[in-house]
Amino acid sequence: MYVTHLECPKCKTKFNHRELNQLCTSCQAPLLVRYDLNTIKEDFKKEYLKTRCCNLWRYRELLPIEKHSNVVSLGEVMTPILKIDKVGNSIGLKNLYLKDEGFNPGGSFKSRGAAIGISRAKELGVKAFAMPTNGNAGAAWATYAAKADIKAFIVMPKDAPTITRNECQISGAKLFLVDGLISDAGKIVAKAVKKYRFMDASTLKEPYRIEGKKTMGFEIAEQFGWKVPDVILYPTGGGVGLIGIYKALLELKEIGFIEGKLPRLVAVQATNCAPIVKAFKENKKESEFWEDAQTIAFGITVPKAIGDFLVLEAIYETNGSAIAIDDKDILKYQELIAKHEGLFICPEGAATLAAADELYKNGWIKDNEKVLLLNTGSGLKYPDTVISNPPILKIDEEI
Amino acid sequence: MYVTHLECPKCKTKFNHRELNQLCTSCQAPLLVRYDLNTIKEDFKKEYLKTRCCNLWRYRELLPIEKHSNVVSLGEVMTPILKIDKVGNSIGLKNLYLKDEGFNPGGSFKSRGAAIGISRAKELGVKAFAMPTNGNAGAAWATYAAKADIKAFIVMPKDAPTITRNECQISGAKLFLVDGLISDAGKIVAKAVKKYRFMDASTLKEPYRIEGKKTMGFEIAEQFGWKVPDVILYPTGGGVGLIGIYKALLELKEIGFIEGKLPRLVAVQATNCAPIVKAFKENKKESEFWEDAQTIAFGITVPKAIGDFLVLEAIYETNGSAIAIDDKDILKYQELIAKHEGLFICPEGAATLAAADELYKNGWIKDNEKVLLLNTGSGLKYPDTVISNPPILKIDEEI
Numbered sequence: 097m098y099v100t101h102l103e104c105p106k107c108k109t110k111f112n113h114r115e116l117n118q119l120c121t122s123c124q125a126p127l128l129v130r131y132d133l134n135t136i137k138e139d140f141k142k143e144y145l146k147t148r149c150c151n152l153w154r155y156r157e158l159l160p161i162e163k164h165s166n167v168v169s170l171g172e173v174m175t176p177i178l179k180i181d182k183v184g185n186s187i188g189l190k191n192l193y194l195k196d197e198g199f200n201p202g203g204s205f206k207s208r209g210a211a212i213g214i215s216r217a218k219e220l221g222v223k224a225f226a227m228p229t230n231g232n233a234g235a236a237w238a239t240y241a242a243k244a245d246i247k248a249f250i251v252m253p254k255d256a257p258t259i260t261r262n263e264c265q266i267s268g269a270k271l272f273l274v275d276g277l278i279s280d281a282g283k284i285v286a287k288a289v290k291k292y293r294f295m296d297a298s299t300l301k302e303p304y305r306i307e308g309k310k311t312m313g314f315e316i317a318e319q320f321g322w323k324v325p326d327v328i329l330y331p332t333g334g335g336v337g338l339i340g341i342y343k344a345l346l347e348l349k350e351i352g353f354i355e356g357k358l359p360r361l362v363a364v365q366a367t368n369c370a371p372i373v374k375a376f377k378e379n380k381k382e383s384e385f386w387e388d389a390q391t392i393a394f395g396i397t398v399p400k401a402i403g404d405f406l407v408l409e410a411i412y413e414t415n416g417s418a419i420a421i422d423d424k425d426i427l428k429y430q431e432l433i434a435k436h437e438g439l440f441i442c443p444e445g446a447a448t449l450a451a452a453d454e455l456y457k458n459g460w461i462k463d464n465e466k467v468l469l470l471n472t473g474s475g476l477k478y479p480d481t482v483i484s485n486p487p488i489l490k491i492d493e494e495i
Numbered sequence: 496m497y498v499t500h501l502e503c504p505k506c507k508t509k510f511n512h513r514e515l516n517q518l519c520t521s522c523q524a525p526l527l528v529r530y531d532l533n534t535i536k537e538d539f540k541k542e543y544l545k546t547r548c549c550n551l552w553r554y555r556e557l558l559p560i561e562k563h564s565n566v567v568s569l570g571e572v573m574t575p576i577l578k579i580d581k582v583g584n585s586i587g588l589k590n591l592y593l594k595d596e597g598f599n600p601g602g603s604f605k606s607r608g609a610a611i612g613i614s615r616a617k618e619l620g621v622k623a624f625a626m627p628t629n630g631n632a633g634a635a636w637a638t639y640a641a642k643a644d645i646k647a648f649i650v651m652p653k654d655a656p657t658i659t660r661n662e663c664q665i666s667g668a669k670l671f672l673v674d675g676l677i678s679d680a681g682k683i684v685a686k687a688v689k690k691y692r693f694m695d696a697s698t699l700k701e702p703y704r705i706e707g708k709k710t711m712g713f714e715i716a717e718q719f720g721w722k723v724p725d726v727i728l729y730p731t732g733g734g735v736g737l738i739g740i741y742k743a744l745l746e747l748k749e750i751g752f753i754e755g756k757l758p759r760l761v762a763v764q765a766t767n768c769a770p771i772v773k774a775f776k777e778n779k780k781e782s783e784f785w786e787d788a789q790t791i792a793f794g795i796t797v798p799k800a801i802g803d804f805l806v807l808e809a810i811y812e813t814n815g816s817a818i819a820i821d822d823k824d825i826l827k828y829q830e831l832i833a834k835h836e837g838l839f840i841c842p843e844g845a846a847t848l849a850a851a852d853e854l855y856k857n858g859w860i861k862d863n864e865k866v867l868l869l870n871t872g873s874g875l876k877y878p879d880t881v882i883s884n885p886p887i888l889k890i891d892e893e894i
Contacts, residue, residue: 150549150573170837171575171595174549178570182642196570199598202839203875226894243581243837249894254887262881266833266874271885272894280890288894434665438569438642440601475665476602476875482661486670488653491679495625495648495671495687 097162098136102127102303105406113160116220118301126300126403128343129160129307137351145318150174152208152311158347159212160307166219168244170201172211175312177319177468182436187453191466193325194433195316198441198474202236202263204395205312205337205472210236212308217295218244225249226288227297228281230333230395231260232473237297238269249294251281256394257477277389279399299334300403306340313344316468317354324359326465329451331444331472332363332372332418333396335407342410359468361416363407364451366391366423371400372407376418381405392423392481393443395472417460421447429453430481443481445471496561497535501526501702504805512559515619517700525699525802527742528559528706536750544717549573551607551710557746558611559706565618567643569600571610574711576718576867581835586852590865592724593832593848594715597840597873601635601662603794604711604736604871609635611707616694617643624648625687626696627680629732629794630659631872636696637668648687650680655793656876676788678798698733699802705739712743715867716753723758724865728850730843731762731771731817732795734806736871741809758867760815762806763850765790765822770799771806775817780804791822791880792842794871816859820846828852829880842880844870 102111104120105128111117117127140157148154151172161167177195184192197205214237217225224247227237234250241248248269252260253276264271274281282298289296296302317324324345330338338361348354363372369389375382383404389397401407411418423443430446433439448469455461475481489495501510503519504527510516516526539556547553550571560566576594583591596604613636616624623646626636633649640647647668651659652675663670673680681697688695695701716723723744729737737760747753762771768788774781782803788796800806810817822842829845832838847868854860874880888894 147545151575169577171577171598173572173575173598176570176572178568199570199572199600201598203602203873239833239837239839241837242834251888251894258883259875259878261883261885262874262878263839265883265885266830266839266881267837268834270894271883273885273887274890274892275887276890283890284888284892284894291893431665434638435641435667438638438640438666440638440662440665474602474875475661476658476873479658479661479878482665484657484660484664484670486660486664486672488672488674489650489683491673491675491682493673493683494690495650495669495683 097160098131098157099160100130100132103130116222116295117303118296127303129303131158131347133347133350140351142353152211152308155311155314158314160304161215162219166215168215168218168240169211170207170239170243172201172207173199174315175199180433180437183433183449186432186436187456189452189456189467190464192452193467194439194469194471195312196439197470197472202239203474203477204232204236205309206233206236208308208311209233209305209336210240210308213237213297213302213305214240214244214246216304217246222246222295225295225297226285228278228285230278230397231256232395232477235260235263238264239267241269242267249288251284253277253281259477277397277399299336306336306343309336309340310344312337313341314348316341317345317348322354324354325468326359327362327461327467328359328470329362329364329448330470331393331396331447332365332407333398334401335363335372335403337470337472338363338410339403339406358414361410361414362451362455363411363418364447365418365420366393366396366447367420369397369399370420372404373418373420375404375408376411381408393426393447395444417455419451419454421450425450427481440475441471442473442475442478444473445469496559497530497556498559499529499531502529515621515694516702517695526702528702530557530746532746532749539750541752551610551707554710554713557713559703560614561618565614567614567617567639568610569606569638569642571600571606572598573714574598579832579836582832585831585835586855588851588855588866589863591851592866593838593868593870594711595838596869596871601638602873602876603631603635605632605635607707607710608632608704608735609639609707612636612696612701612704613639613643613645615703616645621645621694624694624696625684627677627684629677629796630655631794631876634659634662637663638666640668641666648693650683652676652680658876676796676798698735705735705742708735708739709743711736712740713747715740716744716747721753723753724867725758726761726860726864726866727758727869728761728763728847729869730792730795730846730871731764731806732797733800734762734771734802736869737762737809738802738805757813760809760813761850761854762810762817763846764817764819765792765795765846766819768796768798769819771803772817772819774803774807775810780807792825792846794843816854818850818853820849824849826880839874840870841872841874841877843872844868
């Protein structure tokens, strides 16, 4: 393993990666995993990838797992990137792509964070953790925890997608609902981790989940032949996916796998929960708590992200943007892509298509630019986004 | 393309594969696609696979698509095979594996049939089709049809998984429910295809769906390093998956990719819909219509399969078996595998685990035999199989 230490991105204090660390003890910021990138540059060559399995473990030099025996896997695959020409043409974008994270275990990108987070937790001897979730992360961590024999305590809003309750329940996690938002679930978890001395697996309160999410960035670079797209649009709640992709691209640049300009990163939020967009418009470095947050894209209902400053940094550093989409448009674009491409994506993913359309129409995305949408999960997890009232025939009726 | 013709497995009559053919015009049996296997043996080498993409299109020599431009893809992946040691040890089976077809587009193995079926339909100029379905096949064909600009008319029982309605609806298919079983839906479709001259995409009434399903067999052989397992258990409704795997293994043997004994194929059904199991026990070549069919494993609620004689042939020829599982046990084993392995599989897949346990206990499966379960879909599509009543906390409560 090439990890050298954990580092606070604010005060740069170093922490030991062989101990269980959560936030920076001085400034309460998330810790980031740092690698010996110079040695990785010597040891790791692109051509090694040709003979490795098509899943996130192929990037092992840049992952924080010491022993292969600690890897906890539910069969991860390299998720496909599809050129979506039909829907692209319908909105005028000629080079439109979608990375479909619905192919992950449990149907969402959250399994990447859980795969690395749980594997490392196992390696560090963790026996139990608690976490707040908007549904999918909890489901992912609960299932990986079952495989790893780690106890999971999950707290999610009662409005989170119901199927994610089932995933927690059947895999043996202790599940609690809260009559509130993920921020309320977070407070309950904070008390529980103190009381029971659980590991706190809240977004960015442990340093390894992001290491799983960053594998999206590795895959994007490799799948595009190490020539990154011009723009990447990411549905942004807690923001770990976007931060992860940014971290991955910086690491790849450092080891010489990619060069030139990074993609402009765009955080896509929902109009009724857009703290990052507001901060970006006001040119601020951090966001403020968003009151009365509500959107059909439940996964991005995050009123205040602990890593907001990292999301904003990634946007500013790449000359990116942040944009909010109405629920009505989310549903419209979810249907548009299904009708054209046969892809049943989640509302969060649909928001990125709406955003790409808007950014192209207002000139921010130029003709012929290569644009990548991240669909963070399968539409299967959100049955309520589609209204279906087909006729019911009797057995002797005709169509 | 190496296809030579279509063939009736009963009367051996040949049909032209460049025309749209449905059943054998003389004996109404399904038609099978035949290839020039001698030439394939010359032209296709195992090592070619090393540099091909990890999806079903890697076996193109053994697939019935003429032009690459006719390929309709939603991002198929090679589905993982997982060694499931924890659940294996709990029932005494040391070499237990599961192939997880939940990783397919739409979360079920049905997308394999749709990928090839729709691609070939496009190649043959089909503009519209109708099909009866227990849900997942209709959803898969509807989504691939949207991508291919082919009109889909889908008829499913009103008790089919509701999420599959959404998949049809959002991708623009014309959807009808029927107050009955798939056999009733089939009658409605039969009238519609006559009336409107649609292609009939019912199970085995067109010859290409099975060519997609057989890619499971190719993957199994390749993923096990061309040494096939001793036993394969398959949840069996219409039976195309099992027939497909059998056809694949015979083709691989013919071109020299595998040798020796084939795996013993086991058809797993539900106690309240077990026509193949009954026929097998009575040593018959065909099954009889099963009255009052009902099971929580909705995908295998098929009272009489048109390809029953092919399923039974595959079982007899491989010294396989057929076994029925109670709904109660299906749910029990669905939970068992989730708790041990973190895998949320569909009830049909869970039936194969119950069957493996029973066949090991009664001595039919021997110690150290390599046993492969086929999980045909994701548990995400069956929310009603899990009962979850977690406590609802107020925002100031503790756990």
